[in-house]
Amino acid sequence: MSVLPELRHAVVSDLEAMAEAERRCFPDPWSFRLLSDLLSSSYDSVFVLVAEDTLLGYVNVRVLGDEAELMRIAVLPKARGQHLGLLLLRAGLREMCARGAEAATLEVRAGNTAAIQLYEKHGFLLAGRRKNYYEKPVEDALIYWNRTLSVWKEEVTDA
Template sequence: MINHQDICDISFRRATEQDIGQLVEIERKSFAVPWPAEAFHNDILHNRFATYVMIECNREVAGYCGVWLVMDEAHITNIAILPQFRSRKLGESLLREMMSLAKEAGAITMTLEVRVSNQPAKSLYKKLGFQEGGIRKNYYTDNYEDALVMWVNL
C-alpha cells in the first residue's frame, strides 16, 4: 500500500541569499557542529567556486547540497535532508543532481568526507559509485572522529 505522505513532487533550485536561514536550520537539525550563517553567506555571495542546490518536496524545502567546483574536481561540502523528509531517497536524488551539475560544469571527479561511523551515508555514496580513498584523522571537531575520504569519477 502506498503511503501518500511518502510521495514527493521533487524539484531542485540554486540556493540564494534568501535561503541562508533555511540552510542554517537544516544544518542545526542535521549536524552536531552546524555551519554558521556566515559560512553560507560567504559561499553564496563571495565564493565563485561554491554552488548550493536546494531540494524541494511538494514545494517545501527538504534539504540541500553544497559543492565547491575547482578546476576539474567537485568537492561536496555538505549534504543534508531535514529529518521529516528522510527515508524517501531524497538524499540520493539530490546527490545524483549535484553529480550531474558538476559533470556539466566540467568536473571529472567528485570527493567528500564522511564520518567513519555514518553507515547510511557511506552506503548511499557506495551505491552511487564512490570509492574509499583515505582517512582524515580526528577530522570532526565535536568528538575528533575520523573522516573517510570518498571519491568517484563523474
C-alpha cells in the same frame, strides 16, 4: 510527503531555512555567514529541495578546474527515508559534470553508513581516513574519491 519536492538553485531567501537545517542535521553546523558566502562564490553551487514552501534539504558542491568536492548534503530529520539524499547527490554530480569536473572527493563520518552506501553506489571509493577528525562527537572522517565522473554523467542526467 504528499507533494513532489522541487529541486532548484538556492537563493538568499533560503538562507534562514538552510541555517536551521544545519542546526538540525549537524553537531557542528555551518554559520549563516558561511552559507551566505557559498551563494556568492563562483566555485560553489548550492541546490535546495523544497516542498510546500518548506526546505527539506540541500547540497553544496565546489568545482575547481577538473576536480570537485561534495561539500555538504543535508536532509532534515523529518524528511529522511524518502531518497532525498539520492536526489541531492545526483543534483550535485550533474553540476560537477556540467562544470567540467572529471574527479570528485568528499569526506564523511565513519559511522554514517547510509551516506557511505549511497556514495559507494555512485562510484566513490575509499581513499583514506582522518583519525578523530570530527569533534562533536569525536569520530574519524573517511575520504572518498570518484575519479571517473564521466562514467556517471549519463547515469545522473535526467532523461
